[in-house]
Each structure stands twice: as C-alpha cells, then as structure tokens.
Amino acid sequence: MMSILIFVVGAALLVYCAEKLIFYLVGAAAGLHISVFLLAIVFTGIEFDDVALGVALNLEDLDGVALGTVFGTAISMTGVVLALAAIISPTRVDIPRSYVTIFALSPLAMVPFVLTGPLTSSDGVLLVLLFVAFIVYVAANELRSTTPVFRNAEVLSAAGSGNGRATTAVVEKTTDQPPFPVHAPFSGSRPLPDWAGVALALLALVGLVAAAAVTSAGIEGILDEFSIEGTLFGATIATLVLTLEDIFLTVEPNRRGVSEIGIGNVIGSVVFGVTAKLGIILLTGGSIEIEDEVLTWHLPVLVVMTGLAAYFISTGRLRRQHGFVLLALYVLYWAVSFTVLGEAPIEAD
Numbered sequence: 001m002m003s004i005l006i007f008v009v010g011a012a013l014l015v016y017c018a019e020k021l022i023f024y025l026v027g028a029a030a031g032l033h034i035s036v037f038l039l040a041i042v043f044t045g046i047e048f049d050d051v052a053l054g055v056a057l058n059l060e061d062l063d064g065v066a067l068g069t070v071f072g073t074a075i076s077m078t079g080v081v082l083a084l085a086a087i088i089s090p091t092r093v094d095i096p097r098s099y100v101t102i103f104a105l106s107p108l109a110m111v112p113f114v115l116t117g118p119l120t121s122s123d124g125v126l127l128v129l130l131f132v133a134f135i136v137y138v139a140a141n142e143l144r145s146t147t148p149v150f151r152n153a154e155v156l157s158a159a160g161s162g163n164g165r166a167t168t169a170v171v172e173k174t175t176d177q178p179p180f181p182v183h184a185p186f187s188g189s190r191p192l193p194d195w196a197g198v199a200l201a202l203l204a205l206v207g208l209v210a211a212a213a214v215t216s217a218g219i220e221g222i223l224d225e226f227s228i229e230g231t232l233f234g235a236t237i238a239t240l241v242l243t244l245e246d247i248f249l250t251v252e253p254n255r256r257g258v259s260e261i262g263i264g265n266v267i268g269s270v271v272f273g274v275t276a277k278l279g280i281i282l283l284t285g286g287s288i289e290i291e292d293e294v295l296t297w298h299l300p301v302l303v304v305m306t307g308l309a310a311y312f313i314s315t316g317r318l319r320r321q322h323g324f325v326l327l328a329l330y331v332l333y334w335a336v337s338f339t340v341l342g343e344a345p346i347e348a349d
Contacts, residue, residue: 003221010218013211021204021249024197025261035142040261041135043201044249045268047073051280058285066281067119067288071298074107074273078309079330081246082266086312086323089254093263095313098141102134103267104310107302110274114299117290124282131276208249254318263313270306301333 025039058066085091109130113123246269250262282288305326312322 007218010214017207024201037260037264038142040264041268044265055284063288070278077269078305083323083326085250086318091254091259100314104307106271119288124279127275127279
C-alpha cells in the first residue's frame with residue numbers, strides 16, 4: 001500500500017507544480033513584456049532530465065538505448081502528450097505558420113546525420129547550433145511582433161486583474177476570426193517583480209521534475225508489490241507515467257485557457273529532442289552507431305507523427321478526433337515495435 005500512497009502523492013505534486021509553473025510563466029511574461037510562448041519553449045521544451053539520462057546511457061556504452069530515448073520521447077510528445085491534451089481538453093490554438101512549419105520539418109534535420117552515420121561529436125555541434133538558431137528565431141520574431149504569440153503584456157495584465165482566479169479577457173485577433181475568451185491564471189492585484197516570476201517558475205520546474213521522480217518510484221514499487229507483468233505494464237501504465245510531467249504541462253494550460261504553454265511544451269520538446277538533446281548526448285558521450293531500424297521504422301514514424309500533429313495544430317483548433325487519431329497511431333507504433341521488431345521502443349522523460 002505504501003507504493004500506491006507514493007504514487008498518489010507524486011501525482012498530486014505533479015498537478016500542483018504544473019499549475020504553479022503556468023501561474024508564474026504567465027505572470028513573468030506580463031512583467032517582462034515578452035511572449036509566454038517563448039518562456040514555455042525555454043522552461044518546458046528543454047528536457048533537462050531527458051538529457052541527463054541520455055548522456056548517462058551513452059557514457060555506459062548503451063548508445064543504442066540513448067538514441068532510442070531521442071526517438072521515443074519525441075514520438076510520445078505527439079502520440080501521447082498532445083493526443084491526450086486534445087482528447088481531455090480540446091482548445092483553440094493560433095500558432096504562426098512559420099513555427100508550425102519548423103515543428104513539422106524538425107525531424108528531417110536528423111536525416112542527413114543518420115544517413116551518413118555513425119553520429120559523431122561534430123554532428124553534435126551542428127545539432128546544438130540548430131536548436132540555438134531556433135530559439136534565436138523565435139525570440140527575434142516574438143520581440144519585434146506587436147502582438148507576441150500569443151498575448152502581449154497589455155492583454156496579459158488585463159486578463160490577470162481580479163482576485164487571483166482565472167479571469168476572462170477578449171483578445172482582438174490579427175486575422176478575420178472573431179475575438180474569443182482567454183483565461184489567464186494569475187493575479188494582477190499582487191504583481192511580482194520582473195524577474196521574481198522567472199525564479200519562481202524555475203522553482204516550480206524543479207518541483208515538477210522531483211514530483212515525476214516520486215511518481216515513478218511509486219510505480220516501481222507497485223510493480224514489485226503486486227507482481228504485475230513488466231512488459232504489459234511498461235507498454236501501458238509506465239509509458240503514461242513517464243510522460244506525466246509533459247501531459248500536465250500540456251493538458252492543464254489548455255484547460256486553463258493558456259494553450260500557448262501547452263503547445264510550446266510540445267513544439268519545444270520535439271525540436272529540442274531531435275537537435276540539441278541528441279547533440280549534447282554526442283558531445284558528452286561520444287559517437288553513436290545507426291541501426292537499420294532507425295532508418296526503416298523509428299525515423300519514418302517520427303516524421304509522419306510530427307507532420308500530422310503539425311497539420312492538426314495548423315487547423316486552429318485541437319479536436320478530440322485529432323487526439324484519438326494520434327493516440328491510435330502511437331498504439332500501432334508500439335504494437336509493430338513489439339511484434340515485428342521484437343522490442344519496445346525506448347521512451348523516457
């Protein structure tokens with residue numbers, strides 16, 4: 001029973017820290033007069049725990065597993081995280097086409113590297129630079145825009161006025177679409193100093209990672225205590241648990257009306273995973289051999305899943321049917337990986 005208690009406590013902490021992270025990101029965006037989307041890319045898109053695991057695996061000469069974490073996490077971001085967000089909390093989204101295009105094409109950045117494998121530290125430098133270029137492009141685009149994605153500081157401040165609960169503001173769109181209500185979960189009655197929101201968001205992010213670790217420990221204990229078959233559990237519940245942090249960071253912002261944080265998490269995580277994450281693993285752990293399954297299965301699946309997710313985002317509204325399609329494709333990916341390849345695709349958070 002202790003394992004179940006640990007799991008419940010960890011899940012509760014995940015929810016709490018996710019809400020706090022949303023709260024402080026939106027507040028920081030208003031105080032600093034910058035885009036909350038940009039903050040979401042930096043704070044939630046860069047997966048520090050994923051990088052640590054990938055580096056450790058590569059240092060232990062488990063380079064195939066390290067590469068598997070890159071593909072597994074990127075595919076799960078659309079097949080599990082975005083899928084569940086669409087199913088649980090359908091929402092309107094308004095992403096500039098340039099961002100959606102970069103997201104859709106990002107897996108293709110890996111193609112020239114894997115075709116000329118093995119991957120080396122030189123490839124790692126180029127991959128890290130690609131992610132830096134992405135951040136610079138988004139930052140430059142957001143800072144020069146009169147209405148940063150998705151709300152400028154004036155709108156955020158107006159939306160944040162009130163008693164601290166989610167309040168509603170009307171955002172005038174730059175397109176011909178009618179205005180729609182936006183909910184911002186922070187209070188304008190007690191504004192924070194400019195950088196205090198950033199510091200508190202960092203603290204919430206640390207809490208989020210710690211809560212994910214506690215939850216995972218609870219799951220491990222449940223496996224041992226109740227003798228659940230490991231493969232079945234790993235392909236279902238464990239996979240969900242490993243992505244709980246990202247699920248909360250995507251579903252909860254959608255539910256609270258700040259979908260830019262959730263979509264920023266998905267876009268940032270995928271772009272970071274296929275560029276800088278892989279690059280850092282190569283720079284710290286050495287070269288990685290490319291197996292045939294990467295070219296014939298994992299990379300094609302990643303390209304298709306990311307492209308389809310980008311199309312759904314580009315429609316302007318995430319719908320439940322979008323989520324069911326992505327989730328069904330992810331289940332198919334696992335099924336083929338088990339039955340044809342005889343192995344579970346690696347997924348880590």
